Amino acid sequence: MQTTLSRCFVLLGLSVSLLARAQGTPQSGGDFANNPEAHKLPSETILVKGAWSSASDSETPVPEGGRVANKVFLNQYFGLTYTLSPDWTERYTGPPPSDNGYYVLAQIRPADTFKGTSRGIILITAQDLFFTPAGNALELMNFTKDKLNADYKVEQPPALVRIGNHSFVRLDYVSPVAELHWHALATQIRCHMVQFVFTSRDTKLMESLIQEMGRMTLPVEAGPISGRGGGEVPVCIKDYAQGENVLERIDPLTAERRFNPVPVRIIIDKEGKVKHVHFLSAFPDQAKAITDSLFQWRFRPYLRDGKRVEVETGIMFGRAPRQPTSSSAEAVNE
The missing domain is CATH 3.30.2420.10 (TonB)
Structure with missing residues (x-):
């Protein structure tokens, strides 16, 4: 009995101590309360980088060096220019390349001025074929089709298509549960599979965006099984x-x-x-x-x-x- 009471008094004393400490703590809390000279860490900044992309010089173009400016996505390395559709924009730049050679070159989505009823996203990516078992873009798209999760349904298996003056391999699939459609069009440039992925619930919107790809410029040698450099x-x-x-x-x-x-x-x-x-x-x-x-x-x-x-x-x-x-x-x- 005495032991039990002793434990109760100890717990009661500890509770009072914690309550007093909590009541005495400034509302702001943290290190800044006791150190007014502390500096706030900058937001949206990586202070200690891990493994990252880099190059031996800054003059030679690299795959991740593309940018959107004046409504045009320009990538000097791939020799690619893509004019954004009206009322579409890039809000965020992609992450650094992965250690298996995957790049997010651009993420394009409707701007605040977009008036359509259905929205979507355009993802421009690249996969370095030097670090994959696939030999070309056509093989890699077929591999992608075979490895789709069971939640997705193939609407159109990989097929060669021509848009404007350029050839692509196209793969369409859908998520019946989410009612989202994906239209992926890929070509090969400098031993990379460069891919345009259109995602939306509105298939008519995606088809109109795909047809606008005919205005973009690509190297002459680009293609689903070509695209091995040369020339310039x-x-x-x-x-x-x-x-x-x-x-x-x-x-x-x-x-x-x-x-x-x-x-x-x-x-x-x-x-x-x-x-x-x-x-x-x-x-x-x-x-x-x-x-x-x-x-x-x-x-x-x-x-x-x-x-x-x-x-x-x-x-x-x-x-x-x-x-x-x-x-x-x-x-x-x-």
């Missing part, structure tokens, strides 16, 4: 930095051991030297060590029609991300 840009070749093509190699040295994948795109000049390094995702110390190493590599010059040309290729440092086990080649043959 380097030829892109998957896995070129392997085997007999590598004449000299220095492995990067990093002070801290990490276990993240580090996908890298490089441009090799006509003499076989690395002239540009683009990190899709890397910590700053990794980027510096790998850049210092790659600038010492030497490659066999690539010949096209008997002439030396620049080559763009990809290298995966660190631990590679998991790849799907299903063959995308099987999907395209169905």
